[in-house]
Amino acid sequence: MKLIINNLSKTYSNGVQALNKVSLEISTGMFGLLGPNGAGKSTLMRTIATLQEADQGTITLGDLDVIKQKNEVRKILGYLPQEFGVYPKVTAEVLLNHLAVLKGITNRRERKEVVKALLHKTNLYQDRKKNLGGYSGGMKQRFGIAQALLSNPKLIIVDEPTAGLDPAERNRFYNLLSELGENTIVILSTHIVEDVKELCTNMAIINKGEVLLRGNPVKTIETLEGRLYKKTIAKKELQDYKQQYTVIAEKLLQGKPNIHILSDTDPGNGFIPQQADLEDVYFSYIFGGMPLHS
C-alpha cells in the first residue's frame, strides 16, 4: 500500500499558504517529514489524517481517496496530533478502552487484551488506574501513541511526537516507533533532525509549504560529501562570513560561533573539512538554498 500525495495546496483564510503543490509518494516504513516550525508539516499531516480540507490536489491511500472516503481511511488510521489534551479525571485505561470501542474493537474480551498489551507496550500499565490529569508530558505522549496504535493501523501519523520530551522519554518513544515501520506506513513529522536520522528510511524536507527534498537520509547526506567545511570565528565576523560564504549552519561552541559552509572547493581561510550529517542537509536546504548542484 502506498500513500500518494499529488499537487496538494492549501491557503488559509488569513492568506498564509500552508501547502504549495506538495507531491509525495510514501510507502511502507518510517517516513520523516522534516521542516522548521510553520513549514506546513502539521497542515499536511492533518490533511492526510482527514481533519482538514485541501484547496486542491489529491491524496490516495491504496485504493482509497483520502479526501472523499474519510471514514474508510479513519478505519486504518492511527493519528497522534502535535498537541492534545486529555480528560483530567479519567484514567488511562478507561479512556483507552473507550477509544478502542470507538475504533471498532467491540468484542469485550479482545478489547481487554489489546488495551492491556498496548498499556504494557507503552509502559503505562502500572499507571493505568491513574487519572490522566496527573500524567507527565512523556506519559501523556506515550498514551497518545497507545491510542494511535489501537486497531492495528495501516497508516500512522505522528506529528511532532518528541517535542518537549526529555532524552530518556525520547528514547523510549523511538523504541516504540521503530517497531512500527515494518508493515505500516508511518509518517513522522518533526523539526528535530535526530528523529529522522535515527528512525526513518525515507524523508522529505518541507519549508514554506513546499517540498524541498525527498529521499533516503543516508543518500542525501552523500550529496554533501566533501563539500562541507567548518570554522570557529569571532562573533563580530559573522556578518562578513555570511556574505562571503554559503553559511548553512551556525552553532555556538563554547560561546563562539561555529559555522558550517558549503563549498565545492576548499575555501581555505582556516576552514577545515567536516563530515556531513543529516542536520547539515537540513540546514543546507532550509538556509543554504540547496541544491547548489546535483
Added chain:
Amino acid sequence: MWYEIFRFEIKYRAKRLDTYIYFAIVFLSSLVAVDFFLQGSPYTMKENAPYIIAKTMTILSAFFMMLVSMIMGVSILRDFNYKMESLLFVNPIKKRDYLLGRFLGSFVVLLFIFSGVLLGFVLSEFMPWKDPEKLIPFNLWNYVRTFIYVVLPNLFFGGTLFFVSGALSRKLIVVYTQGVLLLTVYLISMVIGQGGENKIIAGLLDPFSFQTFDIIVEFWSPTELNNKSLPLEGLFLYNRIFWIAMGSVILVLGYFGFSYNVVRNSIFKKKTLISSKKENRIETDISTIKIPVFTQGTGLKSKLNQLLTHTLFYFKSILKEVPFLAIVICGMAIIGINSISLGTFHGVNSFPTTYLIIEELKEMALIFFLIILIFYSGELVWKERDVKLNLIYDALPVSDLMHLTAKFLGLLLIYVVLILGLIVAGILFQTANGYYNYEIGIYFTGFFIGVFPYLVLFTFVSFFMQVITNHKFLGHLLVILFFVLTIALQLFGFNHSLIGFGGNELGTYSDMNGYGHFLAPYFLVKTYWMSIAMLFFIVTVLLSVRGTETSLKKRFQMGKLRFTPSLRKLGVVALLVFVFSGGYIYYNTNILNTYLSSKEKEEYRVAYEKTLKNFEYVQQPKMVAINLTVEIYPKKRDYTVEGRFILVNTNKMALDEVHIQKRSNDDIRLDYIKFDRDATLNNAYEEFDYYIYKLNRALQPGDSIRMEFKQTATTKGLIEQGQSDRIVENGTFLKNDLFPTIGYNSKYELKEKEAREEYNLPPRKRTPVIDGLREVKNGKRGDDGYEINFEIVLGTDIDQIALAPGTLQKEWIENNRKYFHYKMYEPMINFYSIVSARYEEKKDKWIPMQDSLGRSVDLEIYYHKGHGYNVDRMMKSMKRSFDYYSENLGPYPYQEMRIMEYPRYAKFAQSFPGTVPFSEAIGFILNVEEKEDLDMPFFVTAHELAHQWWGLQLIAANVQGRTMILESLAQYSALMVMKRTFSKEKVQQFLQKEMQRYIKGRLTEEVREMPLSKVESGQEYIYYGKGMVNLYALQDYISEDSVNLALRRFLKDWNGFDGELQTDRYATTNDLLGYFKEVTPDSLQYVIEDLFETITLYDNKTTKVEFEKISDKEYKIDLSLETIKYRVDSLGKESPIAINDWIDVGVYVKGADGQEELIYFKKHKIILEQTTLEIMVNKEPSKAGIDPLHKLIDRNRVDNVKNILNE
C-alpha cells in the same frame, strides 16, 4: 497596576462582538418589556406608572442575570480556560490589583450593557404603538431612579456573586448554578411572604426586591400607584442595603478565598497526594509484547455497542460533576420549599396528590432543566475541543451521526437522572405529609410523556445552535432567546400545532378522567415535531465541526461529502414521518374539524354582531316547558339530544317569527327543527347558525307553540386540547347553552375595548346601566325562560350515573346502556346541566325543624372513588345551610339537592336548580386543617346552596348591581351559616381574606371601580370581597335579624315564580337597598350610603396608647386615634371627607392561655380626624385601638391596634 488590568478588561470586551450583541439584546428587550409584561397581566395602571416601570425593570434585570453571569463569571475563568494563569500570575501583579481590575473592568462593561435597559425603557415611551391615553406625562427621573435603586444594586450583587463563584471555582457551571441559588432564595422569600406574617423578612430577603414593592404598595390606592414613586425608604431601603452588603461580603470572602496560584487546593476534593516514593518499575523489552489479534466490528451490533458505550461515557462524565449533583439536589429540595402550598384554594391546601406534585415540579424545575439543557449541551458539543482531544476523536472511524447522537443520548440520560430525583423527592414529600397513595405510573407519565419530549426537542435546538454558531455563549443565548420566542409566539396566538414549536402541552390530568382524550393528539403532534427536529439534527450532524475547519461556509461545502447513506436514509424516514404526521394533523385539525385562528375567530364574532345585532331585542316567545332525551356516549365523546320546547308568547303583540340560534361549534349538527304549525325557514344567516322560522300563522299573545328538534354532537378525529372538555370519557359536564337558544346571543360579541375599536364597533358596556329600560327585563341567566317545567331522560354507559335537575322517576338498562328519567315538580329557570361519570354516592336527608320551613330534602353527593375526604363536610354544610336559609330566607322549592363532582378542567362550583356540579379541584381533595384553615368545602357548599335562593328563585336584572344580588348575598348568607357553625375567629379569618381580595383587586381594575350597588360583571373583588365584608358590617350595625328581615321581604316580593310584586322587570340593587333602608334606623342610614352606594374607605390608626394603673381593678387607658375617611368620586379620585361615624374601639388583655382577649369593645362616635379617648378597664391591658376586628374597609389594617408597652 490595577488600572492596567482594568483597562485590559475593558479593551478586551470592547473588541468583542458579543459585548455589543448583549447590549442590543438588552436594549431591544427593554424597548418592548413593558408591553410584553402588561400583555396578559392583571395590572391596569398607566404603562409608565412608576410602579410598572419598577416592576418591569426588576423582572428584566432578574431575567438578564444570565448575562451578568456571562460577563462577570467568566472574567477570571477566562484566564484559566485559556491557560493564561501561569503567564499572568508570574507577573508582579498583586492579588488585590488583579481582582479589583478584573472586577471593576467587567462591571463597567456590565454597566455599559445594562445601560441598554435605561435607554430602552426611556425610548419605549415614544414608540409609535404607545397609546397616549395609557401614559402619564414623561418623567425621565422615574426611569433613572428605578435604574439606580433597583437595577444597579441587583447588578452589583449578582455581579459579585458570579464573579467570586467563577474566581473561586474556576468552573462555568458553578457560576451558572449560582443563578439557581438566587432563584431558590427568591422562592424561599416568596413562600415566607405568602404566610402574611413574615412579610418584613420576605421583603428583605427577596434578592430582586419584587416582593418588597408589593409589600410597600399593598395599601396604595390606584391613583397613588399611577403617580407616586417608590420611596427609597423603609423596607425597600433596607432590602437594597442588605443586598449591597451581601455583595460586599461576597467580594471580601472572594478576595480572601481566591488563591493566587496556578495550582490550588480543590474546594470539593482533598488533593490526593502524589506518592513520592519511587516505584519499582521494570522496563520490559517492549518489542516482545505482541498486540493480540482482534476483529474490528462493522455490523449493526457492534455499532450499537459503540453507541451505548459512547453514550454512557458522556452520561457518566456529567454525572460526576459536582454542580450537576448540586442542581439535582436543589431540584429535589424545591418541592420541599415550595409545595407547602399545593393546589391551594382560598388558603386551604390540597392533599399532595401525585398530579399536583407533578404540576408543581414541572413549573418549578423548569429552570433546572433549562440550565442543564443549555449548559451541558454546550459542554458536550465542545467536550473534546475543550480539553484538546478533538483531533484524536475526530480521526476515529466513528460516523458524525454516532458521535453527536451519543452526546445527545448522554444528555437525555442526564435528564432521566434529574427526573428520577424529582420523582423520589415527590414521593418523599408525599410520605412526609402522610399521603401514601403513590401513583408511580402517573409520575412516569407526567414526566416522561409530559415533559421529556420538550426536553428532547429543545436539546435538538440547543445542539443545532451550538453547531451553527460554533460559539458556546452565543449558542446558550440563542437557545434562551428561542425559548422565550416560542412562548411569546404562543402568547400572540400562533398556536396551531403545526406552527407552534413543540405543539401544545399535555392536557390537565384529572383523577376522574386521567389524561383522557389529550394523549392521542399529543403523541401525534410530538411525532410531527420530532420528525422536524430530526431533520434539523441531520443538518446539525452535517455541519458539526470535525477537524480544524470551523468556518460555516467551509462546513457547508464539506457537508455534501458527509451526507452518508445512513444519514440519507434517516433523512428520508424523518421526511416521511414529517409529511404524514403533518398531513394527518392538518386533516384532523383543518379538514375534519374547522380550524380558526384567533384572528378568524374575532372576525367571525364581529360579523355576527354586525349582521345580527338588530335582532337583539326582537320580541320572541319564552320557553315554558322543556322535555329532552339526551344520549351520552362517553367513550366516543358524542351525544345526541332530542327535545321538545313549549314556547309561549308572553308579549303584548302577536309574533310571526321564531329565531333559533344553534351553538356555533362545528362539532354540533342540528338535525331538524319542527314546529307544530307550518313555518318556513329563512336561511339567510346560516353562516352564523342563526335560523329564522317564519310562522304561517302568527302566535297570538298567550298562545303557545311546540318546537321539536334533534341535535347531534360528534367528536371528529383527534382534536387538540381546548376544543371540548365538556364531554369526556369519565366526567361529562354539559350545560344548556349547548342546546338551541332563542334569539340573538350577545355572548358572541367581542368584549375587549381595543379589539372593538379595531373593527369599528361601538364601545360595549360590560354591564348595562342600572336603570336601562330594556335590560331590567332581562334576567340574563336563563333568559329564554324563567319559569319552566322540566323533564329529561338521560342515557349513558352502563357503569356511569347521569344526573340532571329533577326527581328521579325511573332508572333502567336498555341495549347495555343505563337510562335515567328525571322530572322537576316545581317550576325552575331555564338553567340546567347534565353530568355523567362513574360515581360513588353519599345520601342523607335534611329534615326541617318545623313544618313551616318546608318539606324534607334528599341530599346526595356524587363523587369520584377515593375523593371522599370532604364529603361529610359538604353534607354537614348542606344541612346547616338548609337550616339557616329556610329559616331566614324562605322555603326551598325542590325535593332534592345534589352535589356532583366533575373533572378539574374548570375550577368552580355552580348552582343549577337542585344540583351543584362541583369541580374536583376546589373541594374534594382539599386537606382542611381544622386549626388554621377555613373549611372551604363547607363554605363553597353553603355559598352554592345560597344561590338556590339568590339567582334561582330571585332573578336579578341584567344591569349594574346584578352580581351584588347574586354573589354578595350568597357570600353573606354562607358567612352567616359559617358564623352559626364555626368560631368567631374563623369568621374573622374569612373576612380578612375577603378584605384582602378587595384591596388587592382594586389595583387590577381595568375600567373603573364601582360602588357595590352598581358593581359590574368581572369585578369579583367587589362582589365577592367587598360584598361579604360590607354586608357583614351592615348586620353588625343594624343586627343580623334586621338584615335577614329585609332579605326575606325582598325575596318574597321579587321571587321569580310567585313573587308578590308582579312586575314586568327583574330586581335591581335599587330595590334591595330600599329593603335595607326600611330596616335601618335613621341614625345609621349613612351606613347604607357608605357601604353600598359609594366607594368609601378608612384609614384608621392608633397613634398612642398609654395606661395608668389606678388600682388592681382599675386601669385608665389613654388612646389617641386617627381616622381619615376617604370617598372615591366618579372620576376615580380619592379624597378625604368629613367623619361622623360609629366605629369600634377595643381593648385587649392577655388571657390565661396567652391568647389576646377583648375586654372592652364598643362603638364610639368619631367626628374628628384626631380623637383621644379615656377608657377604664378592670384588667391590665395589652393592646388597644380602633376598629380592631377590621369591620370597615381600611387602607392600612396593620396600624389599627397598638401594643401597650410597659408603662
